[in-house]
Structure formats: C-alpha cells, structure tokens
Amino acid sequence: xxxxxxxxxxxxxxxxxxxxxxxxxxxxxxxxxxxxxxxxxxxxxxxxxxxxxxxxxxxxxxxxxxxxxxxxxxxxxxxxxxxxxxxxxxxxxxxxxxxxxxxxxxxxxxxxxxxxxxxxxxxxxxxxxxxxxxxxxxxxxxxxxxxxxxxxxxxxxxxxxxxxxxxxxxxxxxxxxxxxxxxxxxxxxxxxxxxxxxxxxxxxxxxxxxxxxxxxxxxxxxxxxxxxxxxxxxxxxxxxxxxxxxxxxxxxxxxxxxxxxxxxxxxxxxxxxxxxxxxxxxxxxxxxxxxxxxxxxxxxxxxxxxxxxxxxxxxxxxxxxxxxxxxxxxxxxxxxxxxxxxxxxxxxxxxxxxxxx
Numbered sequence: 001x002x003x004x005x006x007x008x009x010x011x012x013x014x015x016x017x018x019x020x021x022x023x024x025x026x027x028x029x030x031x032x033x034x035x036x037x038x039x040x041x042x043x044x045x046x047x048x049x050x051x052x053x054x055x056x057x058x059x060x061x062x063x064x065x066x067x068x069x070x071x072x073x074x075x076x077x078x079x080x081x082x083x084x085x086x087x088x089x090x091x092x093x094x095x096x097x098x099x100x101x102x103x104x105x106x107x108x109x110x111x112x113x114x115x116x117x118x119x120x121x122x123x124x125x126x127x128x129x130x131x132x133x134x135x136x137x138x139x140x141x142x143x144x145x146x147x148x149x150x151x152x153x154x155x156x157x158x159x160x161x162x163x164x165x166x167x168x169x170x171x172x173x174x175x176x177x178x179x180x181x182x183x184x185x186x187x188x189x190x191x192x193x194x195x196x197x198x199x200x201x202x203x204x205x206x207x208x209x210x211x212x213x214x215x216x217x218x219x220x221x222x223x224x225x226x227x228x229x230x231x232x233x234x235x236x237x238x239x240x241x242x243x244x245x246x247x248x249x250x251x252x253x254x255x256x257x258x259x260x261x262x263x264x265x266x267x268x269x270x271x272x273x274x275x276x277x278x279x280x281x282x283x284x285x286x287x288x289x290x291x292x293x294x295x296x297x298x299x300x301x302x303x304x305x306x307x308x309x310x311x312x313x314x315x316x317x318x319x320x321x322x323x324x325x326x327x328x329x330x331x332x333x334x335x336x337x338x339x340x341x342x343x344x345x346x347x348x349x350x351x352x353x354x355x356x357x
Contacts, residue, residue: 001105001130002105002106003048003049003108003130004053004054004098004105004107004204005049005054005108006055006056006090006094007041007042007045007110007112008087008090008111008112009057009066010058010059010081011025011027011111011112011113012025013026014341014345015275015276015338015341015342017331017344018324018326018331018356023061026273027041027113028062028065031279031282037112037115038056038113039069039070040115041110041112042054044119044122044123045108045110049108052074053102054073054077055078055079055094055097056073056079056112057090057093057094058079059080059083059084060080063078066078079094079238080235081093081242082239082242083243084247085243085248086248087198087251088211088245088246088248088253088254089242089245089246092215092222092245093222093238093242095207095211096222097234099205099208105203106130106201106204107201107204108126108199108200109201111272113273114273115269115270115272116268117268117270118267119268121266122266126201128164128165128169128264129201131164132264133203134203136260137202137261137262138200138206138255138260138262139261139264140172140197140199140200140261141263142155142196142197142263142266143194143195143196143197143270144266144267145187145188145193148185150179151275152272153176153178153195154175154176154179154184154187155176155193155196155263156172156174156192157172157194158170158171159171168264168265169263169264170262170263170264170265171263172261172262172263173192175196175251175255175256194263194265196251197266197270197272210258214258215253218245218248218253221241221244224241228241274339275341276305276322276335276341277305277322277335277338286298288302288303289302290305291305293307294306294307294308294309294310294325295311296312296313296314297315298314299314299315299316299317300317301317301318301319302318302319303319304321304323304335305321305323305324306322307324307325308325309326311325320334320336321334321335322334328356331344
C-alpha cells in the first residue's frame, strides 16, 4: 500500500502574534529546536514516506517560504489555496490531486505546526493507523489528556478497544466541541475522552466517498476541478473553482456525520502550540516558574513568559504575564488572555494598522 501525506500549512498563527505575522506565520518559525515547525514536520514524515509522496497545502503567500525551507520538496507537491476555506476544502483539494498521482493510496493528514517529542512512537502509531484504515476506513489520533484543557476539541470513545501492534484501537462515539472547564474536568474523570489532534488517516477512495455522501456541493466542485485539470493549467482551475467551496472544517463536514471512525490513543509528547502559554509546556522553567527567552532581567517575577528580540527586558514584581518584544511591536498581556490575542488582530485591522499584522 502506497502511503501519502498532506501537511496543512495555510494558518496565520494569530494567537502567536506578534512573533507570528502574516508574512511569517508560526509554522515557519523556530519555536522549539533549530528547525521551523514545518521543517520538523516534514523531516519526521520523511522517515516513513518519501518526499515525492508528501504534499503541502498552503496559500500563495507561503509558497516561496516552503520552497526556501524545504527545497527538496517537488514544486508540484505544493498545493496553493487561493483563499482560506477551512480544513474540509483543503483536504478535498489534496485528495483529488493525490488520487491522480497515487490512486488507491492511504492519506495521512497532519497540521504543520505541532510539536512531537517522541518521533519513534509517533511513526509507529501512524504505521498502525494506516493498517487500520485499510480495513476500517477512517482513523484519527487522540491525545491522552493530562489536564482539563478547554482550548481543544475532544473525542469520546465507546466499548472495549481492540489491539494492533501493541496499540489500542478504540471506536469513536463522537467528536465534541471545545468544552468549558467544568465539562473538561468531567471528561478527564470519565477516562474515555481524548484531545482531538487534528491528525487523520484514510484511503483516498474512502474520504472521496464520504465527501460525496455528506458534502455534495463540495464533491461536485472537486469533480469539475478533476475534469478541468485534463485540459487546463491546474493552478488556474484552482483559482477559479476553489473559492466556490464551503468554509467548513472536516470535523463538522464529515467526522461528526459518519459512524466508522477508529481512534488510537497517543502519548508521544504532543503539543499544538496554540498560543504563547504552550511555551510553559515545551520550555524549561526557571526557579520562579518563568519561561525566559533572550536578554531578560527578572526580579520578583513569577509565572511569566518573556521573550526578547535583543533589547533588554527588565521586570519587577510582576506575575502571570506574557511579554514579547519584536522589532516593531511589544505585547504585554495577562496569561489568562492568551487565547484572546486575536482580538488585537481585529483591532489592528479596524484601525488600519495592517503593517503590524
């Protein structure tokens, strides 16, 4: 069985502003280690899947960045979305392009901006997931939760798990939206809820059939694209047809509507680095619980995340703050507002301060 991979890399990483910008979003930054997140992602996948079978879906702004950071990736494997249309159209478009090149292949779908510490475990689980998908259709990876996170969606499982290659294979009961804290605590206590990693595995013909069944409008646009690819230049067809697709997530469009989904619980040091507070999970903390990056003088400073661009940042008597200094912007906010940094982005647009986006 031929395995292919689709890396979704069109996000703007707005909750990682001001370091993540429109022209250089989070997935192209070195958040952890000496490679960008997308470089780490493709290096990880290449241990199992050749580069010519790995595809990256992104927008036009980032095509050159991808070519610069991953020069060995075939240029035809960079799929350009002319507009953002959420994960269902992204996956649908990739599926028809891969179907043409690698019919009957398995398809691993993975975001570009996750950190995974135990790569060996991750690859073993992906290989197991491919085996399961060949028999059972759709597989997702669920992260075993270790605290009641309210920023993630959850997956509820049911029944007794099967086993394959020493991994448990659970039947998915339902996908659940991001909960409030009370619900999240309840999920942890019940023990059959897992964080939704956003990583999926299926055969091409299976996902194409589910799109036809549950997202017929999108299916018809994809069919028009497939036919047009035979006579027209691919990017021209995508520019014309892709904006007609619905703005829907794959979770809402497909996953919440189908029954035969299987989940493999994972513990491989995963983090989606959704906001600045993720640094507390992936960095070493100092004796006062601070994340310190760069030229920092911290006195009587506790549980803060501070990153300097070179300029000295001196703090005194502060607690639970995020302080990030870049060349042209300094962000200061309470840690409990980390998920709301997008509101600054909205206000910058309203005030026509796009140069800071």
